[in-house]
């Protein structure tokens with residue numbers, strides 16, 4: 001299948017905000033190439049034991065649904081209304097104030113009213129009213145209810161896979177309605193009848209097959225880490241260890257597999273390895289828990305649980321004291337908000353204490369898992385690292401708060417603290433586009449594929465415009481972040497909207513600035529670019 005041609009930026013920026021002439025319930029979905037994601041391949045559904053594996057695409061007239069698909073969806077909805085109080089609450093309490101309406105990057109970038117969070121939720125809320133409320137059963141459309149039809153199901157698919165579960169809209173909702181949770185339930189229901197996207201399910205299937213979403217075998221992972229150790233030696237003259245599946249380790253280190261396998265994540269991974277060597281940390285990578293990213297978040301609560309369980313299982317097998325996690329986005333949403341409930345309590349682990357500073361990470365008392373930026377910021381605060389920010393003088397950096405570490409964890413200060421200690425040229429983007437109000441990369445939650453490129457560029461446009469602003473004001477040339485999906489998707493986004501800006505992790509910055517014992521004179525940064533060069 002060939003990918004749709006994406007319009008040029010000056011064409012894409014002409015966004016039509018006038019609503020369609022027909023009322024929203026009578027405006028059918030147009031599966032226009034470039035705005036939707038391919039259906040999950042049958043082999044991936046079978047690998048995960050999911051229903052209705054078959055060959056189909058969303059643009060087909062016949063979706064080959066099970067005969068009783070409607071009953072399956074309504075039963076699934078009933079079950080979830082009973083199981084998740086938040087879902088029932090979010091179905092009932094929206095007062096349609098409209099505070100969220102213009103806060104979604106997909107609405108801003110597309111002008112499609114069904115990408116307003118309030119209307120996205122209404123797609124499912126209208127069905128809830130029809131089948132689960134007295135008013136909807138008695139008064140139908142007068143009470144804002146509508147029947148569940150195939151067209152409605154197609155609309156769910158289109159718009160619940162045009163939501164990156166970023167939760168920006170929730171920040172502005174006076175009732176705290178969490179659209180990401182509604183989208184997750186919408187996707188769960190679609191999954192019950194086999195309607196899902198390949199870029200969410202293939203990574204999940206790969207995680208079960210080989211431990212990571214890219215499907216790399218343990219030998220491949222070992223080779224990549226060894227290559228990185230070679231590169232570190234080449235740049236610094238220092239040979240770092242590559243501990244893998246080490247049973248006597250104190251700490252299990254889990255990071256997204258993109259950090260081992262794809263630039264620019266590899267430079268971030270080199271930064272971690274240099275840091276751990278320098279402080280003499282007794283840690284290990286794992287080939288079984290070789291993926292921090294939890295692709296279950298894009299599919300169902302059950303899949304979140306199944307994938308997340310591997311981290312605790314491996315920590316138990318290796319007998320470590322606690323777990324340290326790398327720079328990732330949705331991995332941290334799962335760890336921070338679901339891990340303990342779904343797979344805890346991890347009583348076999350200890351409350352995390354830094355072996356270098358003695359700091360007790362009380363916030364991780366329950367999960368036993370610490371974020372790398374908390375760990376590193378603590379090292380800097382306790383003067384345990386020698387840093388030379390001058391080595392990043394060729395970098396003019398701005399920082400993108402990745403949605404999940406920012407909004408789900410409140411990790412605003414720690415990455416900035418590391419940046420301020422490792423780079424002299426740091427420029428913030430506009431206030432209403434950072435911290436809890438940060439704009440999404442436009443391609444999280446399984447949407448970072450090639451076929452969906454027009455929608456990615458539309459959804460990423462608000463973030464890109466904020467970057468363009470600091471490029472024009474300060475000559476910014478790098479965009480920092482603490483998420484592996486961001487490192488991949490923002491690179492494409494910058495190439496499209498703001499060419500000349502490359503993307504990096506915060507620990508790449510740290511690796512550049514870290515003065516290691518016995519190192520040789522550094523001539524280049526971790527990318528092999530001249531220090532102090534333009």
Ligand code: SF4
Pocket residue numbers: 103104105106115116117120162163164165166167168169170179180183440
């Ligand atoms: S969660 Fe994010 S992508 Fe989804 S509706 Fe809200 S702002 Fe839009």
Ligand code: SF4
Pocket residue numbers: 093094095096097098099100101117118172173174175176177
């Ligand atoms: S801000 Fe909240 S209450 Fe207001 S329309 Fe949006 S979801 Fe409903």
